[in-house]
Structure formats: C-alpha cells, structure tokens
Amino acid sequence: MQETCKTLKAADLEKLEEICARRGADQGAVIPILQDIQEVFGYLSEDAVNFAADRLEMPRSHFYGVATFYAQFHLRPRGRNVVTACTGTTCHVKGSENLISILGRELGIPEGQDTSPDMNYTLEKINCVGACSIAPVIIINNGVHSKMNADKITKEVIKLKGADDGKQRGKD
Amino acid sequence: MENNGEKIEIKVCMGTGGIAAGGQEVLDAFKGLLGQAGIAARLDKNCASHKVGCRGFCSRDVLVDVIIDERRTTYQYIKPDMVARIVEEHIIGGSPVSEWEVQEDYHTFHDRQVKVVLSDCGEIDPEDIDAYIDGGGYGSARKALTTMTPEEIIEIVKKSGIRGRGGAGFPTGVKWEVARKQPPKTSQDKNLKYIICNADEGDPGAFMDRAVIEGNPHAVLEGMLVAAYAVGAEEGYIYIRAEYGLAIERLKIAIRQARERNLLGKNVLGTGLDFDVKVKAGAGAFVCGEETALIASIEGQRGMPRAKPPFPVVSGLWGRPTVINNVETLANIPYIIRRGADWFASLGTERSKGTKVFALTGKVRNTGLIEVPMGISMRDIIFSIGGGIEGGKKFKAVQTGGPSGGCIPEHLIDAKVCYENLVRLGAIVGSGSMIVLDEDDCMVHVAKYFLNFTQTESCGKCVPCRVGTKRLYEILDRITRGEGRESDLALLEKLSKDVKSASLCGLGQTAPNPVLSTLQYFRHEYEAHIFEKKCPAKACKALITYRIREEFCKGCGACMRVCPAGAISGRKKTPHTLNTAICIKCGSCFDICRFKAVTKE
Structure with a gap:
C-alpha cells in the first residue's frame, strides 16, 4: 500500500478510494472497479490497479490477470482522439480492412502499434459494434459514421485533424 | 395531442442506426417546427434497435412515421432539412410528401415477416414504461404471479416448444424445470437461485x-420476472456487452421505472x-457468451x-442453481403467457x-433486422425480404451462425431454416446472424x-482450441497468400475434427465449422488457391494484380490522385501506367475509375 501511494497524486488517490468504496469489496467488484478506473483515468496504470488490489486485499496478480484477459482494458495511455474501426463480418466483407490501412496511414500510427507517437490518435479495432446494416462502420470519438468508403474516411480524417489542430492552438 | 380533432403522432427512428443517421437532429427539427407551428403532436422517441420506428429497416434511416388519425405514412432517408416540408405539406396541409415515402420494397421487406418479439419494437417509446403497459405489457407477469403456480408456467413454456434463441436450442421449459427442482443444499440453506439474461451478443x-433491448427493454425484464417466479429466484443479472452503450442506458432506465411500479424489488405486485x-x-471477451465463462466473468x-x-442449472453463479437465457428467449415469454402455448406452437x-x-x-439489397417463422426458406429470406443481391451481382452463399456456423451455397438455398436443418447442412441457426456473400467474396478468405x-478470442485454457485454432488460421493464411501445400486440405480436415472433438467449450467445439463448411461446398476455391495460385473471387491480395488498360484509360488522373502508394504515373489525357512493383493492392484505383480501365486479375 505504502509504495503505490507514493507514486499516485493525492487527487488520484481520492478518486480511487471513491471508486473502491462505491463498488464494494466482494469478488464480483473486480471488473466494475477496473472499468471505473479506466473511465476516470483513460487507462489502467500499474499503480492504480495495484492500489485497488491492495484495497480489496486480493492478490495484485489477480487484478492483473483480469485486466489482461479482457479486450476492453488498456494498460497503456491512449491518444487524445480514439478512432474505432469495426471488424465485424459484415464490415469485413464490405471492405473494413482497407479502411483500417488508410486510417493507420493517415493518422500516422506506426506498424504494429495502435497509438501515434505524438499521442494524438489511437486506432483500435473492435469485433462488432452490431450496426451491421450500415456497414462498414467507423467510430470517431464516439460519433458513429456509417457506410464508409476510402473517399469518405479520408475526408473524415482531414476534418478530425483540422478540429484537433484547432483545439491544440486554443490551448496554446 | 389534439389538433382540429385530429390525432397526430410522429415516430422517429432512434436506435443506434437511426442516431448514426441523424435521428436526434430529425426529432429536434420536428419538435422545434411543431412548437412554432403550434401543433401539439406527440413526439415519440420511438425506438428499437438499429432502427427504431424503422422496424428493422435500418439501411433506410432515418425513417419517420407520421400517423394522423391512424393513417400512417412512412418516410425514408429523412434529414433535418427535410422536416420543414413534411410539417408544412403533410401535417399542416394534409397531403403527404409522396416522393419521400417508402417504396414498394419497404412493404415486401415486411410482408413475409411475422413479428412477435419485435412487435412492439419500433412502435413504442422504449424509455417509457407506460407505453409498454398500455399495449398490455406486464400483463403476463401479473397473470403469472397472481393466478398461476410456477409449475403451471413451466408447463406452458414447455408446451410452447420454445428453445433457446442464443444458438444451442435447448428447450427453455426443461431448463426452468431442472432449476426449480434443485433442492436446498442443507436444511439451513435459503436455496438461492439466479436468473441471468445473456446479452453478451458477441457474434460479429x-x-x-x-x-430487442434498445427497442423494448421491458419485455426482457418481464420475461425475467416470470422466469424468476417459475424457478424461484430472487436475483437476476443482465450480462451485456460494454459496447452496447445505448442498450445499457435504456435497460437502466427500464429497471428504474419497473422498480418505481413495484414490478421489481421487494414484494413484487404484492405477491410476496x-x-x-x-x-x-462485459469487458470485451467473446468467450463470455459461453455460460460458464459468463458466470466466471460476473x-x-x-x-x-x-x-x-x-x-x-445445478451449480452456477456462486455455486447456486442458475438459469441462463438469451435476450430473445426471455422477450418471447410475455407473449407466450399472454397468447398461450398453442398459439406459439402453431408458428x-x-x-x-x-x-x-x-x-x-x-x-443483400435490404439489410436489417427481420423476424420470420421458423421453417421459412432461405430463398424467401434473401430474395423476398432481402430483395436479392445488391448491385446485380451473383449470389454465392449465406453465412449463418457467425464464427460457430457455416455457409449455405446457392444450390441449397431452398432449405428451410430451422435448428435441425441448418445443422444438417453444416451451418447453424446460432444467435441469428445471416451474412449474404456474393461472387466477389472469397470463401477461403471468409x-x-x-x-x-x-x-484471437480463444481463452487459452485448453490446448486443442488455443493451439488448434491458431494452426488452422496459419494454414488458411498461407493458402490465401498463394503458399498453400498439396497436403493442406487433408490437414485442415483432420485438424478441424480434432479441435471439434477435443475442445472444452462451445467456442472450440464449433470454431472449425467455417472451415469444414467452406471445404464442403467450395473445395474448388481452395484448390484454385493451392494449385493454380489463383483466387477465383479476386479477393486475396497476394494473388491478384491490378493493371491499367491503356485502350480504356482517358488520362483523367483520378486513380493517380487516390493512389496512396504513388504507384500510378502518367501525364494528363494520356494513358497512365501502374507500377506493380510498388502497388499495395488497396483497390482504390479500381473503385474510383469510371471507365473500367483498371483491371484486377
């Protein structure tokens, strides 16, 4: 407990305490706690997971085992913009593979990774969003884009990059 | 609700499909304009699935129903800027905007369907419990809890013949009966039991x-309530994919409303x-659709x-007797109680x-969500309801049951769709996905x-599934890359049989089905890949080459602009050339060329 507390900021500790208190301490709370941590922090940091495990007096390895089993959990920080490509069967037969390679290229995601080095974009694949009748589907920061093709996706990326640049400038 | 004595109702599609197509904006436009026009129309956020209001025809979203004195007009592809004209000409003026109305195919899409589970989807507002109750909702639960014994309910469910809609097809009534009969473990045991609704719809x-959940969540809750009474359970879980945000939100609203009406909670309806x-x-694991994995996850x-x-049913969640039913199974229950076992069994x-x-x-031309009586032919589904193949292409096969299923080729398209028949043909009913494939789809690739x-989704617990599926994938991968070996087909068959027979759970036991089924009906495609190094459907990238036919090329430059690899060169108005050495075979040039000058071989 001591060592994890050192590396976590006080404000973060408070949030973690709140999550653990809300979800209770039984075995069934493990996944909801991890989901909440990810919701609040964007990903599962080692310290946050260890904190929760210690708090529930369960082996850290158990939490780690659960976190690595499920596809929903991310153990590394993600980009500020998340683009999700559906790879369900219908999207697949309607050309999602090609869309994914276009997205990877346009967003500057290195081969074999999912986030651009500048942390601006994460490209992730999802098994099926269940929107098959409007396939192929690409989700850009929670907005569902239906019946995509190479042309439409390229335009959406340009739009996304423009909006993102604007946001960045606003910060400066 | 009244305007010159007329009753006006507008239903806007607000499922995931409807929202993606701009359903919220359309609804807002109606609300704004009608507020201005001073017409008190009742705006129903009338949903169901993908569709909502669209009754399954999500590819036509946003669909809008305008019902004036029970005369219903359905519009398709509605955008917010079209709303003003509908309000002015139809709602105020009284004459529908005929060119925006749905066409003949909208009706053929629905005519062959029989709606039970979907009967209220797309009609009622899923976020309003009164809309469900007004249509008779929770009447079945009231009837069951106040006038019937648990045994009588189980008898009706058994007699109706309903089988699990999640894929395996186990008789629901039998499952309930076994769970009901589980005795307390000790004399002190409170004999807790659980009902779990499996909404971990993982099949791509x-x-x-x-x-069903987005369109009519209360039917699922009512089904669970009846099941709980029949089985003797006090707690229920709905295990749902985290990806289904809208469905989760609507479920939570529905549960809250049901608690307020004492349809959930302590002493339900005063019955004790x-x-x-x-x-x-869920947290994103396909295997959690398997019931013991689902329990482990909870x-x-x-x-x-x-x-x-x-x-x-003997030892489930926390070691207690647990009934796990699929969403659709549970959503059928209120209708079975309401209309009787004989009615259900007549379908x-x-x-x-x-x-x-x-x-x-x-x-397929008309994609969407359909509900049909068991026993309908595949041909009726694809060609009557589905309207045939889009773009005038040739039908090749229909894939049913997702990763656990198989495909049905053209010569078997008159097959009747039911549990036994599809298994006999090497496919399964499964959870209910039907993906239509045409001549451009390579079956090895599928x-x-x-x-x-x-x-990817194998949990890794048992070796046959963990290693076997990986090896099967590797063999298929090399075949699609033109590196297949003569012995590969026999190897695929042997390995498939081993994985099927030796795997621990349904995932591994059915994982080889797509291989066996395509080998059975499309062996020639495998052979073409292996022996001729050709992909007959021209889908496998490694086995095709794109070229520009000089005699057709107008030199418009469209392909050059779209090529991400810079593989196309040429001056304006002179035939372009494609450098196959750096071509990444993305097909962008092929798709964009209006002169059919780009070929794929």
Whole structure:
C-alpha cells in the first residue's frame, strides 16, 4: 500500500478510494472497479490497479490477470482522439480492412502499434459494434459514421485533424 | 395531442442506426417546427434497435412515421432539412410528401415477416414504461404471479416448444424445470437461485439482442420476472456487452421505472415475491457468451469456461442453481403467457417452434433486422425480404451462425431454416446472424476471417482450441497468400475434427465449422488457391494484380490522385501506367475509375 501511494497524486488517490468504496469489496467488484478506473483515468496504470488490489486485499496478480484477459482494458495511455474501426463480418466483407490501412496511414500510427507517437490518435479495432446494416462502420470519438468508403474516411480524417489542430492552438 | 380533432403522432427512428443517421437532429427539427407551428403532436422517441420506428429497416434511416388519425405514412432517408416540408405539406396541409415515402420494397421487406418479439419494437417509446403497459405489457407477469403456480408456467413454456434463441436450442421449459427442482443444499440453506439474461451478443454480424433491448427493454425484464417466479429466484443479472452503450442506458432506465411500479424489488405486485435485476457490463471477451465463462466473468474472474457437468442449472453463479437465457428467449415469454402455448406452437416447424429474429446483412439489397417463422426458406429470406443481391451481382452463399456456423451455397438455398436443418447442412441457426456473400467474396478468405477471430478470442485454457485454432488460421493464411501445400486440405480436415472433438467449450467445439463448411461446398476455391495460385473471387491480395488498360484509360488522373502508394504515373489525357512493383493492392484505383480501365486479375 505504502509504495503505490507514493507514486499516485493525492487527487488520484481520492478518486480511487471513491471508486473502491462505491463498488464494494466482494469478488464480483473486480471488473466494475477496473472499468471505473479506466473511465476516470483513460487507462489502467500499474499503480492504480495495484492500489485497488491492495484495497480489496486480493492478490495484485489477480487484478492483473483480469485486466489482461479482457479486450476492453488498456494498460497503456491512449491518444487524445480514439478512432474505432469495426471488424465485424459484415464490415469485413464490405471492405473494413482497407479502411483500417488508410486510417493507420493517415493518422500516422506506426506498424504494429495502435497509438501515434505524438499521442494524438489511437486506432483500435473492435469485433462488432452490431450496426451491421450500415456497414462498414467507423467510430470517431464516439460519433458513429456509417457506410464508409476510402473517399469518405479520408475526408473524415482531414476534418478530425483540422478540429484537433484547432483545439491544440486554443490551448496554446 | 389534439389538433382540429385530429390525432397526430410522429415516430422517429432512434436506435443506434437511426442516431448514426441523424435521428436526434430529425426529432429536434420536428419538435422545434411543431412548437412554432403550434401543433401539439406527440413526439415519440420511438425506438428499437438499429432502427427504431424503422422496424428493422435500418439501411433506410432515418425513417419517420407520421400517423394522423391512424393513417400512417412512412418516410425514408429523412434529414433535418427535410422536416420543414413534411410539417408544412403533410401535417399542416394534409397531403403527404409522396416522393419521400417508402417504396414498394419497404412493404415486401415486411410482408413475409411475422413479428412477435419485435412487435412492439419500433412502435413504442422504449424509455417509457407506460407505453409498454398500455399495449398490455406486464400483463403476463401479473397473470403469472397472481393466478398461476410456477409449475403451471413451466408447463406452458414447455408446451410452447420454445428453445433457446442464443444458438444451442435447448428447450427453455426443461431448463426452468431442472432449476426449480434443485433442492436446498442443507436444511439451513435459503436455496438461492439466479436468473441471468445473456446479452453478451458477441457474434460479429449479430445485433438481434441489442435491437430487442434498445427497442423494448421491458419485455426482457418481464420475461425475467416470470422466469424468476417459475424457478424461484430472487436475483437476476443482465450480462451485456460494454459496447452496447445505448442498450445499457435504456435497460437502466427500464429497471428504474419497473422498480418505481413495484414490478421489481421487494414484494413484487404484492405477491410476496422478491426479485431484482442488476446490469453487468462485459469487458470485451467473446468467450463470455459461453455460460460458464459468463458466470466466471460476473464473479470477477478471467472469463474462462469450465467443464460441464455440473451444468449451471445445478451449480452456477456462486455455486447456486442458475438459469441462463438469451435476450430473445426471455422477450418471447410475455407473449407466450399472454397468447398461450398453442398459439406459439402453431408458428414454426414440428421441432423448431415460434419465430426467430435474424440480422440480415452483407451483400443483400435490404439489410436489417427481420423476424420470420421458423421453417421459412432461405430463398424467401434473401430474395423476398432481402430483395436479392445488391448491385446485380451473383449470389454465392449465406453465412449463418457467425464464427460457430457455416455457409449455405446457392444450390441449397431452398432449405428451410430451422435448428435441425441448418445443422444438417453444416451451418447453424446460432444467435441469428445471416451474412449474404456474393461472387466477389472469397470463401477461403471468409474462413480465414473467422479463424482469425476465434484464435484471437480463444481463452487459452485448453490446448486443442488455443493451439488448434491458431494452426488452422496459419494454414488458411498461407493458402490465401498463394503458399498453400498439396497436403493442406487433408490437414485442415483432420485438424478441424480434432479441435471439434477435443475442445472444452462451445467456442472450440464449433470454431472449425467455417472451415469444414467452406471445404464442403467450395473445395474448388481452395484448390484454385493451392494449385493454380489463383483466387477465383479476386479477393486475396497476394494473388491478384491490378493493371491499367491503356485502350480504356482517358488520362483523367483520378486513380493517380487516390493512389496512396504513388504507384500510378502518367501525364494528363494520356494513358497512365501502374507500377506493380510498388502497388499495395488497396483497390482504390479500381473503385474510383469510371471507365473500367483498371483491371484486377
């Protein structure tokens, strides 16, 4: 407990305490706690997971085992913009593979990774969003884009990059 | 609600499909304009699945129903800027905007369907419990809890012949009966039992469960309530994919409303029954659709299945008797109680009763969510309801049951759709995905797609599945790359049989089905890849070459602009050339060329 507390900021500790208190301490709370941590922090940091495990007096390895089993959990920080490509069967037969390679290229995601080095974009694949009748589907920061093709996706990326640049400038 | 004595109702599609197409903006436009026009129309956020209001025809979203004095006009492809004209000409002026109305095919899409589970989807507001109650909702639960014994309910469910809609097709009534009969473990034991609604709809290409929950969540809750009374359970869980945000939100609203009406909670309807429901969001693991893995996941473990028996009805969640039913199964229950076992059993075939909801997608003209009686032919589904193949292409096969299923080729398209028949043909009803494939789809590639899926999703607990699916995938991968070996077909068959017979759970036991099924009906495609190094459907990238035919090329430069690899060169108005050495075979030039100058060989 001591060592994890050192590396976590006080404000973060408070949030973690709140999550653990809300979800209770039984075995069934493990996944909801991890989901909440990810919701609040964007990903599962080692310290946050260890904190929760210690708090529930369960082996850290158990939490780690659960976190690595499920596809929903991310153990590394993600980009500020998340683009999700559906790879369900219908999207697949309607050309999602090609869309994914276009997205990877346009967003500057290195081969074999999912986030651009500048942390601006994460490209992730999802098994099926269940929107098959409007396939192929690409989700850009929670907005569902239906019946995509190479042309439409390229335009959406340009739009996304423009909006993102604007946001960045606003910060400066 | 009244305007010159007229009753006006507008229903806007607000499922995931409807929202993606701009349903919220359309609804807002109606609200704004009608506020200005001073017409008190009742604006229903009338949903169901993908569709909402669209009654399954999500590819036409946003669909809008305008009902004036029970005369219904349905509009398709509505955008917010079209709303003003509908309000002015139709709602105020009284004459519908005929060119925006749905066409003949909208009606053929619906005519062959029989709606039971979907009957209220797209008609009622899923976020309003009164809309459900007004249509008779919770009447079945009231009837069951106040006038029937648990045994009588189980008898009706058994007699109706309903079988599990999640894929395996186990008789629902029998499952309930076994769970009911589980005795307390000791004399002090409170004999706790659980009802779990399996909404972990993981099959890629399936969205029936989401549609039902988004469109009519109370039917699922009512089904669970009846099941709880019949089985003797006090607690229920709905295990749902985390990806289904809208469905989760609507479920939570529905549960809250049901608690307010004492339809959930302590002493339900004054009958002394305690029953409450919790929503558990999954965390992205396909294997959790398997019931023992699902239980492990609710218990906070890695979602790994265990050997059966004991079955969950004997020892399930926290070691207690647990009934796990699929969303669609539970949503059928209120209708069975309301209309009787005989009515339900009159639908369908001798051994597959009732209707089934399918997600009809792929290369078919009318994609969407359909509900048909069991026993309907595949041809009726694809060509009558689906309107045939889009773009005038040739039908090749329909894939049913997702990664656990198989495909049905053209010569078997008159096959009747029921549990036994599809298994006999090497496919399964499964959860209900139907993906139509046309001449451009390579069957080896399709098999590879599914094996890539299962090898990724295999939980890794048992070796036959963990290693077997990976090896199957690798063999398929090399075949699609033109590196297949003569012995590969025999190897695929042998390995498939081993994986099927030796795997621990349903995932591994069915994972080779897409391979066996495509080998059975499309062996020639495998052979063409292996022996001739050709992909007959021209889908496998490694085996095709793009070229520009000089005699057709106008030199417009469209392909050059779209090529991401810079592989095309040429001056304006002179034939371009494609450098095959740096071509990445993305097909962008092929898609964009208006002169058919780019060929794929």
